[in-house]
Amino acid sequence: GSPLASQNSGSTVVRKKLMGYVGFANLPNQVHRKSVRKGFHFTTMVVGESGLGKSTLINTLFNTQLYPAKEPLPPSAERPKTVSIESISADIEENGVRLRLTVVDTPGFGDFVNNDESWKPIVDNIESRFDAYLEQENRVNRQKIVDNRVHACLYFIQPTGHSLKPIDIEFMRRLHAKVNLIPIIAKADTLTDDEVFNFKQRVLADIAFHNIHIFQAPIYENEDEETVAENEEIASKIPFAVVGSNQEVQTADGRTVRGRSYPWGVIEVDNEDHCDFVKLRQMLIRTYMEELREHTNNVLYENWRSEKLLGMGVVQDISVFKEINPAAKTAEERALHETKLAKMEAEMKMVFQQKVQEKEAKLKQSEEELYSRHRDMKDSLERQRLELEDKKRRLESGRPLTPERTNPTKKKGFLRT
Numbered sequence: 001g002s003p004l005a006s007q008n009s010g011s012t013v014v015r016k017k018l019m020g021y022v023g024f025a026n027l028p029n030q031v032h033r034k035s036v037r038k039g040f041h042f043t044t045m046v047v048g049e050s051g052l053g054k055s056t057l058i059n060t061l062f063n064t065q066l067y068p069a070k071e072p073l074p075p076s077a078e079r080p081k082t083v084s085i086e087s088i089s090a091d092i093e094e095n096g097v098r099l100r101l102t103v104v105d106t107p108g109f110g111d112f113v114n115n116d117e118s119w120k121p122i123v124d125n126i127e128s129r130f131d132a133y134l135e136q137e138n139r140v141n142r143q144k145i146v147d148n149r150v151h152a153c154l155y156f157i158q159p160t161g162h163s164l165k166p167i168d169i170e171f172m173r174r175l176h177a178k179v180n181l182i183p184i185i186a187k188a189d190t191l192t193d194d195e196v197f198n199f200k201q202r203v204l205a206d207i208a209f210h211n212i213h214i215f216q217a218p219i220y221e222n223e224d225e226e227t228v229a230e231n232e233e234i235a236s237k238i239p240f241a242v243v244g245s246n247q248e249v250q251t252a253d254g255r256t257v258r259g260r261s262y263p264w265g266v267i268e269v270d271n272e273d274h275c276d277f278v279k280l281r282q283m284l285i286r287t288y289m290e291e292l293r294e295h296t297n298n299v300l301y302e303n304w305r306s307e308k309l310l311g312m313g314v315v316q317d318i319s320v321f322k323e324i325n326p327a328a329k330t331a332e333e334r335a336l337h338e339t340k341l342a343k344m345e346a347e348m349k350m351v352f353q354q355k356v357q358e359k360e361a362k363l364k365q366s367e368e369e370l371y372s373r374h375r376d377m378k379d380s381l382e383r384q385r386l387e388l389e390d391k392k393r394r395l396e397s398g399r400p401l402t403p404e405r406t407n408p409t410k411k412k413g414f415l416r417t
């Protein structure tokens, strides 16, 4: 194939019912329900130089002509000058489980005289998908979030048998923090088994040397033995050496298989002794689809999001802000303490004033009482003085004492005794 003349991102929807076995109906039930409710979108990106068999492999993976065959451009046609991004979606269904599968193709990658920035439009595309997701998360109504983030990126490595090329290393270094990278050795049928084995070692050594993080297939110890063995086998096959074909061919022993026919025999796509295609499909669609989605959401997207928000100077949460900023925390505590003190002071003032008023009222009352007692005493003294003066006048004038002084009853009693 060759790059498309179109430079615009396009999206086509193909509705197909898959005939062959895919495998996502075997996802654990619980995960299943969650994914089905959320709409179950899965987006795979394919990147690699032209002609490495990207379209063929996608069609082989989903056992469908999801990917329309591309007409090679005539030599005279003007070739696009940049990497373009094209996406194609299909609703596929297996045992009643629906999956919206999107494949993002990146024609033009590595096809130019100067490929220095081939990775850039791809990074931009991945980030704009993160942006679209963030924008939906920030909406008031977050019910219907459509997840168009890229969950896995199949990176096609040319089967040179040597080592990674600078463009491979540059691409993976630029992308590994933004997408789950799954390296693939393309057209593995062009290498012998020994060559494949040695090439894989070289590729892994290069990846480790350049500190590139590729998607690690997690192995859960608490799974049953069979699952652990299967997971270990998947992990051991990375980078997957694959062969793609949608042609059915006849084997020497008369079987009809998907494969590629050579004068010396048939390479079978679905035969694990021939290539790692089956393991790649198991990883993508059966075993690790949910992990790929979760890792994209919880790690890759989350890191991108917090970096972006920090870059914009947005502080997400006041409580988080206080935790990371002790000065702000102390200032807030001091303000709180001061309000409390002011309130206490006001209360005390009020109580004090009340007490003073009560005391004053009491004092006034006792003063009045004193005055009235004083008046009473003065009055009674005055009366006594008047009486005494009256007595004195009578004694002086020789008049007898007042009649009440001669008590008749006393007299009578005296006489009786």
Ligand code: GTP
Pocket: 001, 002, 003, 048, 049, 050, 051, 052, 053, 054, 055, 056, 057, 070, 107, 108, 186, 187, 188, 189, 190, 242, 243, 244, 245, 260
């Ligand atoms: P662009 O469309 O240019 O991006 O290329 P592509 O990477 O999509 O490659 P495509 O699938 O169109 O395949 C290019 C050629 O390689 C076709 O002739 C395929 O038949 C052939 N091809 C695809 N996969 C394999 C493979 O696994 N082994 C071999 N030997 N040839 C393959």
